[in-house]
Amino acid sequence: DVKVTQSSRYLVKRTGEKVFLECVQDMDHENMFWYRQDPGLGLRLIYFSYDVKMKEKGDIPEGYSVSREKKERFSLILESASTNQTSMYLCASSLIYPGTGTYEQYFGPGTRLTVT
Amino acid sequence: RKEVEQDPGPFNVPEGATVAFNCTYSNSASQSFFWYRQDCRKEPKLLMSVYSSGNEDGRFTAQLNRASQYISLLIRDSKLSDSATYLCVVNSNTGFQKLVFGTGTRLLVSP
Numbered sequence: 550d551v552k553v554t555q556s557s558r559y560l561v562k563r564t565g566e567k568v569f570l571e572c573v574q575d576m577d578h579e580n581m582f583w584y585r586q587d588p589g590l591g592l593r594l595i596y597f598s599y600d601v602k603m604k605e606k607g608d609i610p611e612g613y614s615v616s617r618e619k620k621e622r623f624s625l626i627l628e629s630a631s632t633n634q635t636s637m638y639l640c641a642s643s644l645i646y647p648g649t650g651t652y653e654q655y656f657g658p659g660t661r662l663t664v665t
Numbered sequence: 666r667k668e669v670e671q672d673p674g675p676f677n678v679p680e681g682a683t684v685a686f687n688c689t690y691s692n693s694a695s696q697s698f699f700w701y702r703q704d705c706r707k708e709p710k711l712l713m714s715v716y717s718s719g720n721e722d723g724r725f726t727a728q729l730n731r732a733s734q735y736i737s738l739l740i741r742d743s744k745l746s747d748s749a750t751y752l753c754v755v756n757s758n759t760g761f762q763k764l765v766f767g768t769g770t771r772l773l774v775s776p
Contacts, residue, residue, distance in 0.1 A: 580762055591768035643762050652762050656708035
């Protein structure tokens with residue numbers, strides 16, 4: 550059973566703090582993703598990584614950075630947290646089904662971050 | 666225009682009813698389509714992939730209409746446990762697994 554875990558379910562930080570969100574997957578997946586989910590806007594891709602030390606910007610990378618030093622771990626960093634970064638953050642990793650080209654993204658339980 | 670559009674609902678239906686959701690997408694080059702289910706305060710989970718020929722999984726049927734660029738999900742014999750938000754998801758066809766999520770359609774099944 551695929552397991553994606555995130556370091557915290559709830560987090561409260563102050564404006565200007567540096568925030569680290571950790572994500573770990575146990576299925577040896579190559580690809581990992583960070584999204585944020587906001588009411589009325591759905592899930593939006595922040596960053597993704599297709600290999601160790603590789604990263605690509607998603608649709609809304611501003612104010613965020615990522616780190617992938619090990620295959621199983623993908624970290625999201627808010628360099629200087631702001632109130633507009635209050636959101637639900639979801640990490641995902643993906644599996645491609647051989648021979649079909651179809652793939653499934655498995656999500657972690659999410660971290661609800663509040664920046665005050 | 667959003668890349669993936671869904672009616673947010675909520676759709677309120679009684680147990681046993683049949684309900685259908687549609688979703689439209691704007692990128693005609695998209696190749697992969699999915700329905701994800703998200704329960705309240707939980708993470709999204711894959712419900713089913715959507716294939717060109719249509720596919721069925723128990724009470725759930727998904728259809729793809731490439732000409733009109735829409736995807737549908739039909740749920741037959743609704744159960745209370747089907748209450749959730751259903752997310753329409755399309756790949757962005759950038760050569761990578763970049764998925765674009767709709768904002769979801771909320772379904773409420775009542776006794």
